[in-house]
Amino acid sequence: MARRLDIHEREFEAHFRTLLSLKRESAPDVRDTVATILADVKANGDAALAAYTRRFDRFDVETNGLAITSAELDAAVEAVDADTLAALRVAASRIRAYHERQRPAGFSFTDEAGIHLGERWTAVDAAGLYVPGGLASYPSSVLMNAIPAAVAGVGRVVMVVPTPEGVTNPLVLAAAREAGVTEIYRVGGAQAVAALAFGTATIAPVDKIVxxxxxxxxxxxxxxxxxxxIDSIAGPSEILVVADNRNDPAWIAADLLSQAEHDTAAQSILITDDAAFADAVAAAVEAHLATLPRAAIARESWETNGAIITVESFDAALPLIDRIAAEHLELAIKGAEAFAARVRHAGAIFIGRLTPEAIGDYIAGPNHVLPTSRTARFSSGLSVYDFMKRTTFVQMNDEGLRAIGPSAVKLAEAEGLGAHALSVAIRLPEKQGG
Amino acid sequence: MARRLDIHEREFEAHFRTLLSLKRESAPDVRDTVATILADVKANGDAALAAYTRRFDRFDVETNGLAITSAELDAAVEAVDADTLAALRVAASRIRAYHERQRPAGFSFTDEAGIHLGERWTAVDAAGLYVPGGLASYPSSVLMNAIPAAVAGVGRVVMVVPTPEGVTNPLVLAAAREAGVTEIYRVGGAQAVAALAFGTATIAPVDKIVxxxxxxxxxxxxxxxxxxxIDSIAGPSEILVVADNRNDPAWIAADLLSQAEHDTAAQSILITDDAAFADAVAAAVEAHLATLPRAAIARESWETNGAIITVESFDAALPLIDRIAAEHLELAIKGAEAFAARVRHAGAIFIGRLTPEAIGDYIAGPNHVLPTSRTARFSSGLSVYDFMKRTTFVQMNDEGLRAIGPSAVKLAEAEGLGAHALSVAIRLPEKQGG
Known part of the structure; x- marks a missing residue:
């Protein structure tokens, strides 16, 4: 059973704080090991990649080739069954359509002094996409990371993926092709990140790694x-489901478990205004756990990190929702749309009873790479913006310089920066302020 | 004299690479000291702040108060001369007007399946602004960091500034008032950052520190x-000036020195298509150095990190400009505006002979907090976006779920995530795919 909290308990604030501060992740200190690997790849390039890949992935890239060829990609796509491939294409096209709306326009204007100002966005030249091998190898993740880069207009989208014993996941390769990945290399771990950052003879360096x-x-x-x-370093996944008693408890239980099954460190929280409904969801969780393939992981996550919070009204829940600042927030309540507009902090909101969070993991369109561990208070999901950067510009003329130049000189002098003042004053017609 | 490079030399590529990789910064390893201070402030709050401030700033905040009061702020504004205050207000109003154009609109749309999708931007609840004390205490920096937060709609804009021996800079305080700072505390160093991040009894925590x-x-x-x-950690300042021989060498020399005077680690580079003009600029630099107040710093920067590169044409310079990816790029050439549009990587571009970079440091409007050390390849200047975050949303209906739900189920099954599949399938009318 997950822990239960009631907003009316005397100790509620203390228990809620404990819930917020649950340290779900234990990162081993691998700093020195990683520093050694990075230095080695920086110095020895492809030879270092080959050595680490032999050691960690028991795979010889020197005889098999570091790059996955176009022919191998074709073969992988052939190996995927037609229905799954079709689903992948639906997902890719919806994700692309959504992200195309993010493409920023920039702006420019000429102010009353005739000064021309603005900013424009340009794509990074090359992006690197790390894809884990083995169990955590998710084709949906390839789509979500690579499509925003392609939409941004990034010329080189470079994927690295470890292939332990040479095994690749055909669906991951098919996703890479759908997503517009331009190069793929069979290498993983810190050595792959080093290759992307510093470059080797085979892998040209990139500008951004996600x-x-x-x-x-x-x-x-x-x-x-x-x-x-780099993108932000993701923590374990989370869901906060806010549900009234007009939901089928089995639906809500499935939603809670869809995060719990990711990882024992994942966190699922339910907020409801009905204690009896809370009981029904808790029972439905148990019922689902009897049949789910990843029940052991989901159970451990639910029992260790899960929580059900009862409140007297959803208005009272709003401050709790903002404090949790969940990666995924599901609103299965009456008036969900209006309520969503009042939430300040969440990575993504799933509105209404027919919008299970998993629809967003795969196919809805918005990105599934989202801020975890309460970082939605200050950060956002992955986007087209992450593969672009802004350049601001200013173009002055005589009139503009006369209008604002003397103020710049004044401020530079106040800061004691003589060359700053000089560089403006020397251009002023009457050398004012110089 | 700064180093000279010519694109026609046989060794040009090697020399250019050396220039790009100049390690201008030597950061001492203060990791453990900082970790101790952070832990102390986290555990002991205001008492730790008082102890560190006594030790490092020789100032007693327990008797004098941690907060700078509104009355002290009024007194500071009174102490600033009228002309400087007027210049500060021109700057603040121009910076505000520019940043107001950055306020992002978000978007929403309903697709052909009736699925409602979109994203909205909200401000962080509270932002913290670190302002150095002593010599590096720049009022322009207060404007550039605080105004974007205020424009974003951040409710609490909290400034921390060390006041060694209790000394404050009235112009910095006046800038804080103009910029919309809502709280100011007399504390600096790692202890101030700790207070902003973790909070103390006096200083409530913030969500973003810049x-x-x-x-x-x-x-x-x-x-x-x-x-x-956090914002990005800025390195030493840089300018790349691209100039033809139709400029006054003294103007261009002043621009190069306006970065060089910041810091001995700053870097100023000139690219020109005329070797005689290069000589004239080098001579003008010497002439200016004879009169400038910060000549010693500027000279060391120029001689250690400065460079003059001669090219046969500005077209040939374009790839060099993108590789340098300068924080500040000044284009004092014929056709500067069209040329600017071809540059891919730069923090800010100053277009034309009448746009010295210093105008952007103070008053033009765009932010002066810009990516250094070639990071303009993948990052951008400080902006309103940095004080906001995006929340995406999806709202499904029956029709939409029938249209795309089965594809989500298929992909979840392919990834072996049973609860993900279940949470969608359970909502499908005919339980397809369940």
């Missing part, structure tokens, strides 16, 4: 940040 | 990242 990975990959991303851009 | 600082402040921001958002 995608999920284990502790080594996360630490490698942290260490190369600055040389390249 | 602003420049020394190595301790930068490391503290790195360590609290995740608990709060």
């Amino acid at each position: 995608g999920p990975g284990n502790a080594f990959v996360a630490e490698a991303k942290r260490q190369v940040f600055g040389t390249v851009g | 602003g420049p600082g020394n190595a301790f402040v930068a490391e503290a921001k790195r360590q609290v990242f995740g608990t709060v958002g």
Whole structure:
């Protein structure tokens, strides 16, 4: 059973704080190991990649080739059954359509002094996408990470994926093709991140690295940040379901379990205004767990990190919702749409009884890479913006310089920056302020 | 003299690479010291702030008060001379007008299956602004960091500033008032960052911390990242001036020195198509250095990190410009506007002979907090977006669920995620795919 909290308990605030501060992740300290691998790849390039891949993935890239060829990609796509491939294409096309709406326009204007100002967005030259091998290898994740890059207009979208014993996941490769990935290499771990950041003879360096990975990959991303851009380091997944008693408890239980089954460190929370409904959901969770393939993981997550919170009204829940700042927020209540507009902090909101969170994981369109661990208070899901950057511009003329130049000189002098003042004053017609 | 490179030299590529990889910054390892300070403030709150402030700033906040009061702010504004205050207000109003154009609109739409999708932007609840004390205390920096937060709609804009021996900079306080800062505390260093991130009895925690600082402040921001958002850690300032021989060499020399005077680690580079003009600029730099107040710093920067690159044409310079990816790019050439449109990587572009970079430091309108050390390849200047975050949303109906639900079920099954599949299938009218 997940823990139960009631907003009317005397100790509620303390229990709620405990829930918020549950330390669900235990990251091993792999800093030094990762630093060594990065330095090795930086110095020795492809040879280092081959050595690490032999050691960690028991695979010889020197004889088999580091790159996955176009022919191998074709073969992988052939190996996927038609229905799954069709579903993948529906997903890719919906994700693309959504992300195309994100493409920023920039702006420019000329102010009353005749000064022309603005900003424009351009894509990064090359993006790297880390894809985990083995069990955590999700084709949906390839779509969600690569499509925004392609939509942004990134020229090179480079995927790295470990292939332990040479095994690849055909659906992951099919997803890479659908998503517009332009290069794929059979390498994983910190060594793959190093190759993307520093480049090797085979893998040209990229400017931005995204995608999920284990502790080594996360630490490698942290260490190369600055040389390249990175996405945020994702924590375990979370869902907050807000539901009234007019839902089928089995539906809500399935939603809670859809996060819980990801990882024992995942967190599922239900907020409801009806204690009897809470009981019914708890019972439905147990019933589902009897049949689900990943029941062991889901049960551990639910029992360790899960919670059911009862409130007297959803208005009273609103501050709790903002404090939780959930990665995924599902609103299965009356007036869900209006209520959603009042929520300030959440990565993604799933509105209404017919919008299970899983629809967003795969196919709705918005990105499923979302801020975890309460970081939705200050950060956002992955987007087209993450693969672009802004350049601002200013173009002055005589009139503009006369209008605002003297103020710039004044401020530069107040800050004691003589060359700043000089560079403006020297251009003023009457050398005012110079 | 700064180094000279010519694109026709045989060794040009090697010399250019050396220039790009100049390690201008030597950050001391302050990781452990900072970790200790953060833990202390987290555990002991205001008492720890008082102890560190006594030790590092020789100032007693327990008797003098941690907060700078509204009356003290009034007195500071009174102390600023009228002309400087007027210049500050021109700057604030122009910066505000520019940043108001950044306020993102978000979007929503209903697709052909009747599915409602979109995203909206909301401000963070509270932002913290670090302002260095002493020499590096720049009022322009207060405007550039605080105004975007205020424009974003951030409710609490909290400034921290060390006041060694109790000394404050009246112009910094006046800038805080103009910029819409809502709270100011006399505390600096890692301890101030800790207070902003974790909160104390006096200082409520914020969600995002921005602003420049020394190595301790930068490391503290790195360590609290995740608990709060942070801006990027700025490196030493840079300018790349691209100029033809129709400029007054003295103007261009002043522009190069306006970055060089910031810091001995700053970098100023000139690209020109005329070797004689290059000589004239180099001579003008020497002439200016004879009179400038910060000549010693500027000279060291120019001689250690500066460069003049001669090219046969500005078209040939374009790839170099993108590889340098300068924080500030000044285009003092014929056809500068059209040329600017071809540049892919730069933090900010100053177009034309009458647009010295310093005009952007103070008064033009765009932000002066810009990506340094070639990070303009993947990152952008500070903006309103940095104080906001996006929440995506989806609202399904029966028709939409029937249209795309089965594809979601298929993909969830292909990924082996049974509860994901169940949460969608259970809502499908005929339980397809369930």
